[in-house]
Amino acid sequence: MSEERERIVATVSVDLLDDADPADKLVKALGIGPFACVIVLVSPEVDLDALTAKLQSEIDAPHIIGARTAGEICSEGYSERKIVALGFPQSHFAASARMFEALDSPDEVAIGREVLALRHDAQAQRQEFKNEFAFLLVDGLSRREDAFVLNISTALGSTQLFGGSSGDGLRFESAPVFYNGQVRSNAAIVLVVRSNCQFKVFREDHFESSEKRLVVTGAIPEKRLVTEINAEPAAPEYARIVGIDPNQLSPFIFASHPIVVSVGDQHHVRAIQRVEDNGHLRFFASIDEGMVLTVAKARNITDHLQEVLEDLSADREPDLIFACDCILRRLEAEQKQEVINMSAQLKKHRVIGFSTYGEQHNMLHVNQTLTGIAIYPPDHE
Incomplete structure (x- = not known):
């Protein structure tokens, strides 16, 4: 298990092989909050029903969202058989979230209204927080990411969105997402976050x-x-x-x-x-x-990653870089024997996240891409 508690955003990774009770370890390491929201990224080997029940009963957060992964990114860089969690404290963040089910038969008008309501709710919680972004988790086997992200783009307006499609290792059998104890396939979760922190949403490929x-x-x-x-x-x-x-x-x-x-x-x-x-x-x-x-x-995938991460840190060091990284990028790194070098860059720049079946950036669903957000301390800190 590894953890970092000195930063604004709390991050924890738990090794399924080393910890007899990974859910308990996760809760104790992350802390009970209060959090505006918690994002949990889970290896396919984990029983999601048991894990989400534990999270709901012991973590103080109105929105606990997450997904199954095709691999994790933690303080070691690329990893597997992990649970990775990010806790966004109420002192710097306000959040609103909703799960949308039955993506194959959506009520597009209702979805748009709900996303607008999420934005209004997040803003009402902390009107002094002026910065806003949206995060999307969506079933990576639903085949509905393109239509869904396009549908919500109008309601998001100028709010920048990034996101990732849930995974299932390389099995491609089941890739559910979860929200406040409810585990669902063929579903998506939209999270809108307001903050006094600065941030940059990015999308890159090589x-x-x-x-x-x-x-x-x-x-x-x-x-x-x-x-x-x-x-x-x-x-x-x-x-x-x-x-x-x-x-x-x-x-x-x-x-x-x-x-x-x-x-x-x-x-x-x-x-x-x-x-x-x-x-x-x-x-x-x-x-x-x-x-x-x-x-x-x-291009060389490690050289390109280094350029991207150094650019995000050019003016000042981010508190956190949260990344959605396509599983095909990891496979390419493995084939070209670049995993160690890639992991070194991810570790150096404190990148946390997961390997995905697809990525979202604003109104687009894309592949073999690195999307994410760099979060910086407020200007007065």
């Missing part, structure tokens, strides 16, 4: 577009499936373009050969989750017929 083009000529958008690329069966054609035997396609190959879609002068990764038995490609984000994609060229 890719550049190449000349290798793919045109989606067959797709089932609602299932995030691509059936044809360049009028050929999807998986073999992707393998041909990246120069890989189709039988060797795996998450490690997808991580090393991502594809991107360009929008104006920006690009967004459209990451592949897996090859289906019929040769279709299932993606982590929305995909449609007619999309023109390119295979991306990657």
